Amino acid sequence: MGRGHRMKHRKQYPGATPYRDRHGKRRWRFRKGGFSAELGTDYGSDDFVRRYEAALEGHRTRGLIGAERTAPGSVSALVASFYTSPDFLNLADSTKRVYRGIIEPFRQDYGNQPVHQMQRRHVAAILAKKAETPAAANNLRKRLIQLLDHAVSLDWRPDNPARTTKPYRVESEGFHSWDEGEIARFFEVHKPGTLAHRAVTLMLYTGAARVDAVKLGPWNIKGDRIEYRRQKTARSGGILISIPMHDDLRNVLAPLPDDRPFLATASGKPRSAEGLGNAVRKWCDKAELSACTSHGLRKACARRLAEAGATPHEIGAVTGHKTLALVQLYTEAAGREGLADSAFEKLIARPNGEQNVVNLPKRFAKSADNRRIRKDKL
Incomplete structure (x- = not known):
């Protein structure tokens, strides 16, 4: 190693x-x-x-x-209390792990510090230590906001200084969204019938996150649709995803047994989300696609929908995102040239290139009519 x-x-x-x-x-x-x-x-x-x-x-x-023993009023005591709060307990297990991974290093460094003495300059200095990794700094800022909100609810302090700080600007667009060339390259290396081909096809045509993809099975097929509830929102009842099954996906799933998950291990047991992520990494490396990840397939699904003309609400119905801002983040990789062509097709309403004045506000339509009349008189 x-x-x-x-x-x-x-x-x-x-x-x-x-x-x-x-x-x-x-x-x-x-x-x-x-x-x-x-x-x-x-x-x-x-x-x-x-x-x-x-x-x-x-x-x-x-x-x-x-x-x-943890000192009363300390950062460590606040973290321990936060872990027993509904705000934390109602999170999905996978989200809890992510939060702990951010909070625990902070707790280790500042656990003995009194919460009531923390000021904005202290929070800014803590975040500045992660300035070279702005995404990590922003993630820590989010957790500090939650922790100090919890401190306010406990009457340990009257305000939340983390909320007065600004997030760092992140140049990166996050996880790389697979483009069509990369998808084609992957399927050139990993042929139909392989687990690699099946896994990527499943995530590409459902937009499912790893944690959901590993649980999908024949029981999620309802007629010509695939239906499931996102684990990330399970605590609040789970957002129901119901999408038509693409022919490519149907052909891949058809030969599989009906008593185990689509991405089961060789022994028929459910595969872990971490295990699937590691497997996708190996498959991508074999195909020489170093920038591609399992999460990038979820973005690629959203990108394809955007390029096909789907609205943000329609895309959100497939991906299960709660807000349009998140949908926009996932569709930033959509082909701008194609979208620009589509936009101008909507702008140009007549074959001869004249704009349809019926759809314009009255004051603009009137002036446009006047120009046309003057043109006809020439």
């Missing part, structure tokens, strides 16, 4: 380190501050993540004993 690969593991799950057992099998262990817990052999799997979160909780619980 290369040095960069080891650092990636440590960054994603701080405290997790690999080792070989007496049989030479690779295993993972959590170690921090004298606390140790076994994480299993399947790095990034659902079982691994559950064990890792239990280890984090065990380490925190151990730190609350005796002299190391």
Whole structure:
């Protein structure tokens, strides 16, 4: 394993380190501050993540004993209280993991600091340390806003200084949206009948996120449609996604057994979202598509819909986004040239190039009619 690969593991799950057992099998262990817990052999799997979160909780619980008890009113005490609040408990498990991954490093650095003394300049200085990675700084800012909102609700302080800071400008457009050439290249390398071909086809024609794609199966087929509820919104009942099944997707799914998920493992068990993400990474590397990721397929689905002329509301019905702003973020990669052509086709209403004045406001229509009359007299 290369040095960069080891650092990636440590960054994603701080405290997790690999080792070989007496049989030479690779295993993972959590170690921090004298606390140790076994994480299993399947790095990034659902079982691994559950064990890792239990280890984090065990380490925190151990730190609350005796002299190391969390100081009242401290950042650490605020984080502990936030974890028991409805705002956190009502989140999907996958979202909780993401939040913890941002909050815990902050807690480790500033856990002993009194919450009531935190000022805007302190928040700005904390965020400035991540200025070279503006997206990470903005994610931390969002979590600090939540934490300090929670502090206000507890009457630990009267205001929220994090809300008065400004987000950093992010030049990157986020996850790369697959273009048509990249999609074609992937399918050149990964032929029909392979798991790679099936997985990418499924996500490309449903717009499903990894966490939803791994759970889709024959039970989600309702006639000529695929229906499912997004896990990310499961706590609030889940947004129902109901979309027509594309012929390409129907042909890929038709030969599959009817008693297991579409992307099941070789043993027929459900695949983890992390496992699918890692697999897509390997498949893309094999196809020499280093910029492509599983999340980029969700954006590619939205892009295709936008280029086909779908409205933001129509696209949101497929992707399950709650706001049009998020839909716009996902469709920024839509072909602007094609959209410009479509816009001008709507602007030009008559074959001879004259604009249809019927659709113009009256004051403009009147002046246009006058110009036409003068032209006819010439």
